[in-house]
Amino acid sequence: MTTLKTLALTAAALAATVAGTPAHAQAKEQFFPVLVYRTGAYAPNGVPFANGYVDYLKYVNAKGGINGVKISYEECETGYATDKGVECYERLKGKNATVFQPLSTGITFALTEKAPGDKIPLITAGYGRSESTDGMVFKWNFPLTGTYWDAADVLVQHVAKKEGGADKLKGKKIALVYHDSPFGKEPIALLQERAKMNGFELSLLPVAHPGVEQKATWLQIRQSRPDYIFLWGWGVMNSTALKEAVATGYPRDKMYGVWWAGAEPDVRDVGDGAKGYNALALQHGAEPNAKITQDILKDVHGKGQGTGPKDEVGQVLYMRGLVAAMLAVEGVKRAQERFGKGKVMTGEQARWGYENLALDQKKLDALGFAGVMRPISTSCADHRGSVWARLHTWDGKKWNFSSDWYEADQSIIKPMIKQAADKYAAEKKLTRRTPEDCQS
């Protein structure tokens, strides 16, 4: 009897699932699952990302698809919750999913365990596990455009430059205010390494999910007065931190956010109070004048098909969604060069494309991304493809770039990646991929 009711419900669920998915099975379309969060605590940041992502897919379709292959996509709401994300993954992967982009470090960790079995690649552009850069162990993960270790390294470099040299960091106090989740903890390993190397003092100040409760943290900051604060926040945590900084009287120009702590929703509410606050730009920042932004305004929003408000186009998180979608599409394009132009790529074939991305300046210019980002090229050993980042500063109205390009110091990061990836491989009893496997 117990199960009778269950079975009835299960049957209903199954029916609903089947009924919900008539479109994708038969059409010859490249299917992109879109994991989003348009509700919940992180929605203010999740929505512009999702809009940018979807708009780019629409834009590609408006331009005739990927070498003639139309794109289809379906959104699934994760609410930033890992178990919901897993459910979405299971729901959408069966439709010949090309690639998943979970937009949550927690979901990334869970899917990292599942993707190799299902042979679906995972792009985690600017988030996820740093050690997954090592493609010899993480065959299906692609932390394209940079990882948190790169981010933390660039921040230290920037601060060192401000101080007038790396040796001046000795004895300085840097506080890491971080979201208490895998996302926030990722940079700690690198910062500790750097603290040892450069002799600064690192204090770790966790903030619990979702990040609105920071009084105790800022009391500690008031006491210890660190020279710099690195802010590893997401969503409402960022604006709360800035408001607390205003209340504490901590100078905003000594605060440096990671690239997920440097978008319009984070500073808009604080307005002038956030003036001078810096954040990393994941290559791109706000790009209202870029060619791709103008094209999307014309070809997608201009035809009344835009997702979300028009004035959001070109903002930081919107651009990040756009870049993430572009990377997803370009990987497929690259895969078509090998497996047949104008064909629908499977996840496995797309994986090859992501592993052999060669987005040089010429291609980027042709795509309309001139000035938005630097070239990216991946390989079997390097699934990240680029270690460049720059900083931008909030002037009270908009984000402006305020630094040159930095390259994360691979002499520190590479051994760490190797060590972490080896540890992972040992735990999982995996062997490193052979050169022959790289050809596949």
Next chain:
Amino acid sequence: MLYRENGQFKTSYRADQQVFPILQDRVAIWGLVLLAIVAVPLVAPEYLFRAILIPFLILSLAALGLNILVGYCGQISLGTGGFMAVGAYAAYNFFVRVDGMPVVVAILMGGVCATVVGVLFGIPSLRIKGLYLAVATLAAQFFTDWAFLRIKWFTNNSSSGSVNVAGLNVFGFPIETPAQKYLFCLGFVLVFALIAKNLVRSHIGRSWMAMRDMDVAAAVIGIRPVYAKLTAFAVSSFFVGVAGALWGFVHLGSWEPAAFNIDRSFQLLFMVIIGGLGSIMGSFFGAAFIVILPIVLDNLTVALGFDTALAAHLTFMVFGALIVFFLIVEPHGLARLWSTAKEKLRLWPFPH
């Protein structure tokens, strides 16, 4: 009428004390168990396994554990998520630190550790009850959240605080495909449901219920409150710990403390309340309601063409309305609706 007990006479105590005294019930249950073990793995698609059946089974097990504590013994707990976390992390530590540790043993050891922690946090129940106890168990939730986030030893010094397991197998059989995972969980749930059913029918279960109904009276007739309450906490946390270990090992594969946060505790408490307090079957009903219904609603709203945000909000609204509706129609939960339906079948037209 098919569902009548006319002519079914019990001539021995054994027959009278069966879990399912009516022949039709026994047939139906065996049929369902066979269906679940044999037919479902053959026909069900992967999505059904991974997104619906496996979470449903594991959360049923957790709800079963919580129901023993809340439904049978009357001790309200808000620390269920925390006990699940203890089970998951303890099992993880046994699994990765002891060479050649079998999965099943690791999971059961996770349950044992959860039992110890559960009993520790159950000790206040000897002096406080009701809402006060709920707050005390809330401390368990916050404490475990804190411990697994902060104490690096528990996560095997993982830099991000997230842990993962792989390469599960039982006696050489791998647990990799969805069907294997499902059967693995089903095995646990069947065994534990049987244990729970028999426990609540035994003298221990009766002492729990006596404590729940009136602790002073129970003490007067010779039931030791210390023993009754702590056994309830122990058994409950053991079940919950095993469920937590399964959630981490089988369902997620990789997890962080957020997988067992306070939302999970509330979710389980709602399952027990909606399913039916003090009912084994109710735990399953509650789990089905809370796990499956939102997914169905979600799929329906998306299929109807609403955009993602609106669909998510609609799901919340309809789900909330349904909870209120069910609690108004039957405050004793879905299990009570079910047993009323059975009474109606047996004693037509005047059920009691």
